[in-house]
Amino acid sequence: xxxxxxxxxxxLGVSGAALTFIGSDERASAAAKExxxxxxxxxxxxxxxxxxxxxxxxxxxxxxxxxxxSVSVDAPMGADNYVSEVIxxxxxxxxxxxxxxxxxPLSGKAEASTRxxxxxxxxxxxxxxxxKGEFFTNQKLVKVTIGGCGG
Amino acid sequence: xxxKPRLKLPTEAKKGEVIEIKTLLPHxxxxxxxxxxxxxxxxxxxxxxxxxxxxxxxVFTANLEPAxxxxxxxQFRAKVEESGTFKFTWTDDDGTxxxxxxxxxxS
Numbered sequence: 001x002x003x004x005x006x007x008x009x010x011x012l013g014v015s016g017a018a019l020t021f022i023g024s025d026e027r028a029s030a031a032a033k034e035x036x037x038x039x040x041x042x043x044x045x046x047x048x049x050x051x052x053x054x055x056x057x058x059x060x061x062x063x064x065x066x067x068x069x070s071v072s073v074d075a076p077m078g079a080d081n082y083v084s085e086v087i088x089x090x091x092x093x094x095x096x097x098x099x100x101x102x103x104x105p106l107s108g109k110a111e112a113s114t115r116x117x118x119x120x121x122x123x124x125x126x127x128x129x130x131x132k133g134e135f136f137t138n139q140k141l142v143k144v145t146i147g148g149c150g151g
Numbered sequence: 152x153x154x155k156p157r158l159k160l161p162t163e164a165k166k167g168e169v170i171e172i173k174t175l176l177p178h179x180x181x182x183x184x185x186x187x188x189x190x191x192x193x194x195x196x197x198x199x200x201x202x203x204x205x206x207x208x209x210v211f212t213a214n215l216e217p218a219x220x221x222x223x224x225x226q227f228r229a230k231v232e233e234s235g236t237f238k239f240t241w242t243d244d245d246g247t248x249x250x251x252x253x254x255x256x257x258s
Contacts, residue, residue, distance in 0.1 A: 066220040077230070090218060094184055097216035101227075106210045108169035108230030114213070115220040117182070148220070 031122075035089045035096035039127055039137075042087050048135035053086070053126050055140040056113075064118040064148030071101070072111035073128045073136065083110035085129045092122025117148040154178065156239065156251045163256045164231050172203065175224045176241050176249060182217035198223050200242040206235040231257045 039048070056070035073083045082105050088098040101112045110128065125139040154177040164170050176198060183195025201213045201223065211227045229237070234257045241249040 070226075093218055094182075095216060095218065098218040099216060100214040102209070102212040102214075104209050104211070106205055106208060106230055107228055109228040111228055112211070112213070113224075113226035115222075115224050117218050117220050 031093060031096060032091040035091040035123075035125060038089055038096045039087070039125065042085075042127055042129070043135045046135055048127050048137035050137055052136040053128050053138040055124055055126050055138055057124060057140050057142045060143045060145065061118060062145045064120070064144040064146055066115045066148070067118050067142065067144075068113065069098075069116050069124065070111070070113040071126050072109070075110060075128070075130060075136070077103070077105055077108055077110060079105045080131070082107075082131050083128050084131045086110065086112070087127050088116075089125050089127075090116075090118065090122055091125065092118070092120045094119060098124070118142060118144045119147045120144055154249070156241065156249060158239065158251055158253050160237065160253055161255065162253075163258070166232055166257050167230065168257075169228050169230045170255075171226065172229055172237070173224070173226045174201075174203075174239055174251075175222055177222050178241075178243075180217065180219060180221045180223060184217070196244050198241045198243055200240075201225055202238075202240040202242075203227070203229070204238045204240075205229060205231070206233070207238075210237070231255060233257055 052074050054072050061067040071086055075083050083103050086101045089096045090098055098116050103110045121143045123139045123141050127137045129135055156176040159173040161170055178198050181193055181196040185193045187193050197217055199215055203211045210229045236252050236254050238252045
């Protein structure tokens, strides 16, 4: 039997990776639907306007077990008009929900950071709700090198 | 359980200042998706709720899902108008409640 050259081994690896990619793509679309569903539930069917929300995430997360995430909403935090809730969902995790932040006028600023788990490369979507019932959204793609969901 | 939470916030602030608060509670945040060596699923055990109050009024609340990493870290802001006490509460899936509080002097 011919020994596998380095080039062959590389080619095998690439086609293998491509195959897994197709497999994960199907799963990803199911997760994306779940994510969209949970957003629709949050907004009550209203369309969230894009903008005002900013998401800070590393472009490439080497370890999906702990990925720093920051969300802030550029909106006033007055007593009668403030950002009351922000939901964070992922479209490629086993479950779409990540966290829901509830703010109050005492928050001063609608901004929070935490560390999250990501199973694969995916979009993180944040939707903010103001006390007046307006919705704002934004999303960010994060590439994950090693997924963080055990298994 | 009964791990001690870590808190980081100023002890003094000016009236109307928006301060930064950082908290961390050592906790496994078991997702419920992992399996043990025998292939049995490991039951979910996470901190599902974090609450921060100031003088009894809500400042910031977070509902957490298993997608929050182990040792849940939270960083957020608070606007202080008077001296008082921040109270932090973490609620575990099993009902365990961990609390901590910190005083702040506002001038």
